[in-house]
Amino acid sequence: MEDHFEELLLNLKQVVGFIFPNEIELHWGLLIVVYPYVTGLVAGAFILASLERIFNIEELKPTYRLSLITALAFLFVAPLPLLSHLGHPELSFEIFLTPHLQSAMAMFGFVYIWYLMVVLLLEIWFDYRKDLVVWSRNETGLKKYMYKILTLGATDLSDRALRFDKKAGKFITIIGIPSAFILHGYVGFIFGSVKANPWWSSVLMPIVFLFSAIVSGIAIMILIYGFTTLIRWKKFQMGCLDKLGSYLMYAIILDLSLELLDFIHRLYESEESIKIISQMVSSRLFLSLVIIQLILGSILPLVGLVLVRVRPLPDELRRLIYFGSAILVQVGIFSTRWNVVVGGQLFSKSFRGLTIYKVQVLGIEGLLMSIGLLLLPFVILWALIKIIPPWPEAETVVPSAAAERKE
Amino acid sequence: MKKDKKELTRREFLKKCAVSAPAVLLLAEAESIFAKNSPELSDHKEAHYFGMGIQIDKCIGCGRCVNACKLENSVPDEPFYFRTWVERYVVQVDNEVIVESPHGGGEGFPSNISEKGIARTFFVPKLCNHCANPPCVQVCPVGATFSTQDGVVLVDEDYCIGCRYCIQACPYGARYLNPFTKTADKCTFCYHRIKKGSNPACVEVCPTKARIFGEISLRSSPLTRFFRFNKVQVLKPYLNTEPRVYYANLDGEVR
Amino acid sequence: MKYKGKLFRASKEATGDLNAKVGKIPQQLKSLFVLFLVLISLFFLLRHFFTPDTFGKYGHYRAAAIDSIMSQPLRYAGAQLCMECHDDIYALKIESYHRDVSCEGCHGPAIAHTEDPSEFVPPAPRERGYCPLCHEYNPSRPTGFPQIDLTSHNPPKPCIDCHDPHDPKPPHTPEQCSACHAEIYRTKAVSHHAPLLCTRCHEAPEAHKDQPRMHLPSKPTSRTFCGECHAMEADSPKDIPRIMMSDHGIGYVCWQCHYPHYPEVR
Numbered sequence: 001m002e003d004h005f006e007e008l009l010l011n012l013k014q015v016v017g018f019i020f021p022n023e024i025e026l027h028w029g030l031l032i033v034v035y036p037y038v039t040g041l042v043a044g045a046f047i048l049a050s051l052e053r054i055f056n057i058e059e060l061k062p063t064y065r066l067s068l069i070t071a072l073a074f075l076f077v078a079p080l081p082l083l084s085h086l087g088h089p090e091l092s093f094e095i096f097l098t099p100h101l102q103s104a105m106a107m108f109g110f111v112y113i114w115y116l117m118v119v120l121l122l123e124i125w126f127d128y129r130k131d132l133v134v135w136s137r138n139e140t141g142l143k144k145y146m147y148k149i150l151t152l153g154a155t156d157l158s159d160r161a162l163r164f165d166k167k168a169g170k171f172i173t174i175i176g177i178p179s180a181f182i183l184h185g186y187v188g189f190i191f192g193s194v195k196a197n198p199w200w201s202s203v204l205m206p207i208v209f210l211f212s213a214i215v216s217g218i219a220i221m222i223l224i225y226g227f228t229t230l231i232r233w234k235k236f237q238m239g240c241l242d243k244l245g246s247y248l249m250y251a252i253i254l255d256l257s258l259e260l261l262d263f264i265h266r267l268y269e270s271e272e273s274i275k276i277i278s279q280m281v282s283s284r285l286f287l288s289l290v291i292i293q294l295i296l297g298s299i300l301p302l303v304g305l306v307l308v309r310v311r312p313l314p315d316e317l318r319r320l321i322y323f324g325s326a327i328l329v330q331v332g333i334f335s336t337r338w339n340v341v342v343g344g345q346l347f348s349k350s351f352r353g354l355t356i357y358k359v360q361v362l363g364i365e366g367l368l369m370s371i372g373l374l375l376l377p378f379v380i381l382w383a384l385i386k387i388i389p390p391w392p393e394a395e396t397v398v399p400s401a402a403a404e405r406k407e
Numbered sequence: 408m409k410k411d412k413k414e415l416t417r418r419e420f421l422k423k424c425a426v427s428a429p430a431v432l433l434l435a436e437a438e439s440i441f442a443k444n445s446p447e448l449s450d451h452k453e454a455h456y457f458g459m460g461i462q463i464d465k466c467i468g469c470g471r472c473v474n475a476c477k478l479e480n481s482v483p484d485e486p487f488y489f490r491t492w493v494e495r496y497v498v499q500v501d502n503e504v505i506v507e508s509p510h511g512g513g514e515g516f517p518s519n520i521s522e523k524g525i526a527r528t529f530f531v532p533k534l535c536n537h538c539a540n541p542p543c544v545q546v547c548p549v550g551a552t553f554s555t556q557d558g559v560v561l562v563d564e565d566y567c568i569g570c571r572y573c574i575q576a577c578p579y580g581a582r583y584l585n586p587f588t589k590t591a592d593k594c595t596f597c598y599h600r601i602k603k604g605s606n607p608a609c610v611e612v613c614p615t616k617a618r619i620f621g622e623i624s625l626r627s628s629p630l631t632r633f634f635r636f637n638k639v640q641v642l643k644p645y646l647n648t649e650p651r652v653y654y655a656n657l658d659g660e661v662r
Numbered sequence: 663m664k665y666k667g668k669l670f671r672a673s674k675e676a677t678g679d680l681n682a683k684v685g686k687i688p689q690q691l692k693s694l695f696v697l698f699l700v701l702i703s704l705f706f707l708l709r710h711f712f713t714p715d716t717f718g719k720y721g722h723y724r725a726a727a728i729d730s731i732m733s734q735p736l737r738y739a740g741a742q743l744c745m746e747c748h749d750d751i752y753a754l755k756i757e758s759y760h761r762d763v764s765c766e767g768c769h770g771p772a773i774a775h776t777e778d779p780s781e782f783v784p785p786a787p788r789e790r791g792y793c794p795l796c797h798e799y800n801p802s803r804p805t806g807f808p809q810i811d812l813t814s815h816n817p818p819k820p821c822i823d824c825h826d827p828h829d830p831k832p833p834h835t836p837e838q839c840s841a842c843h844a845e846i847y848r849t850k851a852v853s854h855h856a857p858l859l860c861t862r863c864h865e866a867p868e869a870h871k872d873q874p875r876m877h878l879p880s881k882p883t884s885r886t887f888c889g890e891c892h893a894m895e896a897d898s899p900k901d902i903p904r905i906m907m908s909d910h911g912i913g914y915v916c917w918q919c920h921y922p923h924y925p926e927v928r
Contacts, residue, residue, distance in 0.1 A: 464804050465804065466804075467796055467800075467803045467804065467807055468800065468802060468803065469795045469796045470795065471767050471795070475738065475766075475767075475771070478737055478738075478770070478771050479736070479737045479738055479771065480734075495802050496802075497802070515794075515795045515798075516800060516802065518798055518799055518800040518801070520801060520802075522801050525801060528801055528802040529802055529804075530802055530803075550717070550722040550723045550724075551723070552723075553721055553722065553723035553727075554721070555720075555728060556720060556721075561727065561728070561731055563723060563724050563727035564727075564730075564731075565724075565727065565730065566714070566723075566724055566727065595731060598728075598731050598732060598734075599731060599732050599733065599734040599735075599736065600736060600738075602732050603736070605736070605738075605740045606740065608737070608738045608771075611738050611740055611741070611764050611766065611767075612738070612764050612766060612767040613764075613767075614760075614762060614763040614764070614767050614796060615762060615807075616762045
């Protein structure tokens with residue numbers, strides 16, 4: 001506690017202008033930056049999978065299942081930064097007991113459960129059911145029982161049942177897309193609805209969050225597809241990568257134009273807060289907003305991706321550009337989340353001064369914790385890949401019951 | 408065949424039970440929700456509606472209110488946690504505004520400012536505005552902060568999960584996270600005092616009667632006189648929070 | 663009998679229909695249905711048992727929270743309570759400039775004193791540093807509020823030496839000479855010699871008012887005059903600074919070193 005006070009006292013010395021005395025403590029730190037970043041990856045990866053499914057895009061087949069379980073892996077981690085940031089995580093169940101319906105945050109639990117149980121898990125279950133049944137028959141020992149439980153007792157492999165799996169999967173995808181929009185648009189709304197904070201309060205916030213989520217989701221799928229293909233010694237399907245690359249480009253263009261619209265709108269309206277906000281952008285946020293988010297995270301990858309489309313380049317170089325852009329985009333989107341969450345708290349609500357935020361290394365709100373939370377989804381993804389391999393070659397061929405009957 | 412049929416009916420019976428169980432629970436739940444939403448006014452025998460008036464022209468910036476508040480409510484001593492604080496505004500001739508609140512004003516203000524170029528200068532006591540339309544209550548996900556029926560916004564310390572959304576939502580910087588309880592904390596209008604007929608601690612110790620506490624729209628309330636003899640303004644009126652802390656002679660520079 | 667048989671057949675057909683319909687529902691849906699049913703029931707069950715009792719009594723909050731907030735102990739007793747015993751001071755104060763200053767504003771929270779007056783005695787700030795919290799000159803203070811310049815206003819003396827905090831009248835400085843000697847008057851007014859009449863030291867003939875240059879007032883000429891108050895053995899109030907007349911500045915008159923209208927103190 002003493003350390004905390006000393007640190008606040010040091011921060012107090014770096015305050016520029018006037019802040020309200022209670023504002024020296026910055027309440028939503030690195031963990032809350034991680035939260036929308038991870039949720040964004042979930043929504044983005046899921047939307048990518050849904051595009052493949054609804055529009056039947058042949059090139060993206062190799063990433064369909066991979067996207068789904070990537071989304072699942074990140075979704076498992078999404079509530080953890082929130083939970084560990086709470087003052088009383090042991091009371092978090094209250095959000096289910098007495099959700100305050102007027103509160104944007106109260107719905108988090110329900111939106112999350114809906115998305116996890118009704119959308120993602122169901123879609124994955126329907127998609128994998130026949131494999132689960134086959135595996136439960138072929139495997140031995142513990143694995144056999146695990147798969148048996150996962151089938152939920154629905155072991156029907158008749159043609160009709162399989163057709164139903166497909167239909168149900170498609171139906172869930174259709175309700176899944178708006179759900180993914182809700183999940184991440186909702187995260188944007190948590191910030192966008194705070195009228196006390198001019199940096200957050202914007203109708204565009206949910207939409208900007210959504211498109212940046214799609215950008216980050218596509219980029220992470222390029223990276224995960226690339227990495228898993230490399231370590232499995234498989235050949236790259238350039239058609240798939242090209243498609244992902246072009247989607248990434250369109251998504252960045254949309255995202256960037258929305259963000260620019262938001263920016264121009266603020267500048268043009270030039271409200272009471274414009275002075276302190278421009279002061280913040282040109283000082284405390286210059287590196288993370290202008291350099292990292294805008295130049296490194298948006299413009300540079302965009303240039304690369306456009307280059308790929310206007311000039312025929314060799315496969316090797318194209319891959320390099322795709323991976324490079326994807327990494328830059330990840331850094332850029334993380335920076336975007338940082339600028340929203342931390343930026344919104346760097347200026348005083350008196351609009352007269354700027355405070356400061358220093359990331360700690362240790363502790364629950366520290367850097368190590370956040371890195372751990374960002375690595376955790378990959379561990380989960382690895383485990384999921386072991387349990388339900390997403391590779392096309394792992395897909396089982398059902399000994400068609402219908403065919404047998406005909407004979 | 409016969410056995411089959413029997414099995415089916417038993418299964419059906421179980422199914423029906425299973426279907427009806429949550430339905431019954433749902434109904435019971437819905438009933439309780441509706442019952443909960445109708446307030447039982449009989450428990451509040453005297454209807455109050457509290458508010459505070461602040462006469463800026465009377466505040467001398469002595470910071471006794473800040474001290475008294477910390478003592479009365481065991482607010483942590485460190486200068487990062489305030490339920491009430493005092494700001495000093497110095498508006499210069501060139502419209503440059505200098506605001507400060509060292510230690511929340513609790514140790515007074517240094518008098519060593521140069522008088523050259525000052526157009527006007529004054530003190531402004533601040534505290535939770537106990538808005539009639541409180542953004543903090545709106546955003547609390549679990550119902551741990553709420554408006555009482557007498558118009559006071561309170562925090563349920565045992566129920567708060569410490570998410571700090573309310574701190575973000577407050578436009579006035581009136582809330583802080585109590586470092587010891589890890590819950591949101593703020594001015595209660597000294598609820599434990601006013602319900603016993605006393606004044607809030609800050610009002611009690613104010614030597615110039617710059618703070619006036621009472622009931623809004625009660626003829627005998629000191630606030631009635633305050634409303635009659637002063638032009639009154641609230642902080643950030645454009646946010647439509649409808650504060651219940653009113654300022655007389657509030658300067659436009661105060662935010 | 664026939665009728666009964668028909669009915670039986672009909673019901674049999676109906677159950678058969680139903681069974682066929684149930685049979686048509688894909689197996690997957692059945693398992694999911696059971697799973698979700700169990701989960702949802704579990705949710706409502708837990709919610710039913712874990713929601714706090716008083717939640718929602720008045721609104722979307724725990725009504726019990728109000729009681730726990732109201733049970734917070736008081737620290738400040740309030741001036742009304744002080745008045746019940748200290749009615750003499752109250753009577754003095756209510757007529758004075760400090761009528762609005764609450765007792766506990768200076769003496770601190772005193773509920774413990776009301777419970778057991780001998781156990782806890784509220785402190786009284788006697789040092790010079792306390793009153794300037796309100797009365798030191800500060801340009802931000804409202805015009806007309808009594809303020810002093812700490813460095814020139816009787817530097818080292820505690821305020822309560824001259825001002826009774828329960829009835830803080832400014833000490834009255836005689837002013838009959840101030841019409842002409844305003845500067846001396848103002849200097850003296852903030853000095854240790856403020857309460858002294860001019861005539862305590864100067865004998866001014868009546869004619870001084872008409873022809874000031876012709877009829878000059880007298881000045882003290884001897885060391886013993888100041889010694890009447892400042893000598894070690896002088897019969898004067900205790901807090902007046904003393905000197906040994908036998909060895910302090912022999913050979914000089916006091917006013918050669920000390921300016922009597924603003925006597926500095928070491």
